[in-house]
Amino acid sequence: MYTQNVTINNEVGLHARPATFFIQKANEFKSGIWLEKDERRVNAKSLLGVLSLGIVKGTTITLLADGADEKEAVTALCELVSNNFGE
Numbered sequence: 471m472y473t474q475n476v477t478i479n480n481e482v483g484l485h486a487r488p489a490t491f492f493i494q495k496a497n498e499f500k501s502g503i504w505l506e507k508d509e510r511r512v513n514a515k516s517l518l519g520v521l522s523l524g525i526v527k528g529t530t531i532t533l534l535a536d537g538a539d540e541k542e543a544v545t546a547l548c549e550l551v552s553n554n555f556g557e
Contacts, residue, residue, distance in 0.1 A: 472540040476547075477530045480554040484525035488555040493517055495550050501537025503547070514547070 478484055484492060496503045496514040503514040507529060512519030514533070525531060535543040550556075 471534060471536045472544050473532055473534045474544050474548055475530055475532050476551045478525055478527060478551060480557055481527060483527050483529065484520060484523070484531075486521075488557070489517060489520045491555045492547065492550060493520060495547055496543070498546070499535070499537070499539050499543035501535040501540045501543045503543055504534045506532040506534060 480488060482488065493515055504511050505514045505520060505523065506512075507523045507525060510523060511534070512523060514520065523531075533544045533547050535541075537543075
């Protein structure tokens with residue numbers, strides 16, 4: 471299992487459009503990927519799961535992945551977040 475913390479810095483947080491980009495990227499990988507906030511863990515490939523965390527600007531989340539491409543998955547998702555989802 472590979473984990474990394476990342477802080478959401480875009481204005482709207484991880485809602486609707488950015489969440490869709492996040493989930494599309496997560497689905498490119500075979501590994502199981504989870505998003506954790508305040509001891510709640512959801513499937514990072516699930517739109518409802520991600521949106522249910524209510525992640526706003528300034529929130530630090532933990533990305534976890536387990537599988538053959540776990541490190542690549544977490545690294546790619548952290549880059550997406552760091553680049554403010556391409557906005």
